Amino acid sequence: MSETRIEVGGAAPYEVVIGTGVLGELPGLLGGRARTVAVVHAEGLPEIARPVCGALERAGYAVHALPVPDGEAAKEAGVLAGLWSGFAALGMTRTDAVVGVGGGATTDLAGFAAASWLRGVPVVLVPTTLLGMVDAAVGGKTGINIPEGKNLVGAFHPPAGVLCDLATLVTMPREDYISGLAEIIKAGFIADPKILELIEADPGGAASPAGPATRELVERAVQVKADVVAADLRESGPREILNYGHTLAHAIEKAEDYRFRHGHAVAIGMVYAAELGRLAGRLPAAVVDRHRAVLSSVGLPTSYRADAWPGLRATMTIDKKSRGATLRFVVLDGVARPGLLEGPDEKLLAAAYREVSR
Ligand SMILES: NC(=O)c1ccc[n+]([C@@H]2O[C@H](COP(=O)([O-])OP(=O)(O)OC[C@H]3O[C@@H](n4cnc5c(N)ncnc54)[C@H](O)[C@@H]3O)[C@@H](O)[C@H]2O)c1
Ligand SMILES: O=C(O)C(=O)C[C@@H](O)[C@H](O)[C@H](O)COP(=O)(O)O
Numbered sequence: 001m002s003e004t005r006i007e008v009g010g011a012a013p014y015e016v017v018i019g020t021g022v023l024g025e026l027p028g029l030l031g032g033r034a035r036t037v038a039v040v041h042a043e044g045l046p047e048i049a050r051p052v053c054g055a056l057e058r059a060g061y062a063v064h065a066l067p068v069p070d071g072e073a074a075k076e077a078g079v080l081a082g083l084w085s086g087f088a089a090l091g092m093t094r095t096d097a098v099v100g101v102g103g104g105a106t107t108d109l110a111g112f113a114a115a116s117w118l119r120g121v122p123v124v125l126v127p128t129t130l131l132g133m134v135d136a137a138v139g140g141k142t143g144i145n146i147p148e149g150k151n152l153v154g155a156f157h158p159p160a161g162v163l164c165d166l167a168t169l170v171t172m173p174r175e176d177y178i179s180g181l182a183e184i185i186k187a188g189f190i191a192d193p194k195i196l197e198l199i200e201a202d203p204g205g206a207a208s209p210a211g212p213a214t215r216e217l218v219e220r221a222v223q224v225k226a227d228v229v230a231a232d233l234r235e236s237g238p239r240e241i242l243n244y245g246h247t248l249a250h251a252i253e254k255a256e257d258y259r260f261r262h263g264h265a266v267a268i269g270m271v272y273a274a275e276l277g278r279l280a281g282r283l284p285a286a287v288v289d290r291h292r293a294v295l296s297s298v299g300l301p302t303s304y305r306a307d308a309w310p311g312l313r314a315t316m317t318i319d320k321k322s323r324g325a326t327l328r329f330v331v332l333d334g335v336a337r338p339g340l341l342e343g344p345d346e347k348l349l350a351a352a353y354r355e356v357s358r
């Protein structure tokens with residue numbers, strides 16, 4: 001089957017190319033702009049990084065591989081500083097480029113390194129996880145974690161292109177693959193109910209890269225994200241819906257010292273947001289039940305420890321959607337009807353958490 005190309009509109013439009021065995025498209029996405037290309041890749045993925053580098057070398061680029069730690073350990077200030085030193089050693093100028101290869105953690109780091117080097121050089125992203133393809137590599141949010149919180153340092157820096165080679169998914173650890181399904185389910189609840197129907201019809205298939213609906217799920221989730229970020233790159237309004245479930249999720253990730261999978265935390269966070277909506281009188285209980293059912297059908301968690309609440313509540317205060325001391329949550333008024341809940345009462349926040357921790 002030939003590749004699908006989804007355009008992400010905005011001031012600097014770019015394409016997300018989706019297909020199997022499409023690594024050869026990479027030089028085209030760079031568009032001949034660069035001379036030197038720094039390939040920032042997760043160190044555990046040499047088998048994927050090698051053909052990426054090869055494709056670029058054959059196209060005439062001077063290619064330098066810069067391996068970084070696998071997973072969330074990459075999103076640290078020390079690793080970022082190491083990349084800056086690497087770029088300096090390569091003599092990278094504004095006519096050079098970065099290619100990021102790996103999961104969402106690697107592409108968030110590579111994107112931020114590109115955003116900050118010389119105040120911005122082009123980056124092309126090659127996500128190799130389900131979550132990276134359907135969410136992290138698309139939309140231009142880049143950044144790293146600090147001990148005080150998740151993604152607290154970063155920049156909006158849209159890529160010049162995104163290449164999703166579905167063939168890379170087959171080597172993914174199962175739990176990481178399942179984690180990516182949380183963001184796909186998020187896209188279903190906020191914008192595209194067909195996603196929910198596909199997963200509900202065949203949860204086993206959805207949980208496998210070889211599933212019959214895998215490509216359609218990836219394409220639908222990318223389309224949701226592309227539509228939203230094209231309308232609001234800098235999250236001045238509509239983009240906030242992509243943060244559904246993330247207020248509690250990021251607090252859980254911090255509480256777990258960033259050793260808890262992002263999608264698993266988002267799954268719990270979506271149940272919390274759904275309960276908030278129900279308790280605020282906005283979301284029918286049946287839709288909350290649907291959250292628990294679809295998430296658990298693919299093996300995602302829907303509850304978290306009761307004793308964690310005071311710490312989670314304190315962390316949520318510095319969520320990026322907050323305005324001053326006012327917490328703001330993305331909630332649903334129905335499937336594909338996202339809205340905002342501003343400054344909810346403390347009793348409501350605690351009551352919703354009780355539903356998640358029981
Ligand atoms: N920028 C955004 O808009 C955005 C959106 C969603 C999530 N994120 C971020 O993405 C991160 C999570 O990304 P993730 O779920 O991809 O996890 P990850 O990047 O931590 O990758 C999970 C693990 O899988 C390994 N891996 C990657 N590809 C593989 C492959 N093809 N085969 C075998 N192993 C492979 C990685 O090296 C890592 O060990 C979080 O930091 C989250 O905050 C960012
Ligand atoms: O692209 C967005 O906007 C999102 O919110 C997508 C989220 O899935 C993603 O986890 C994002 O990194 C969260 O952003 P943050 O601004 O809350 O750090």
Ligand SMILES: [Zn+2]
Pocket residue numbers: 135183246262266
């Ligand atoms: Zn997310």
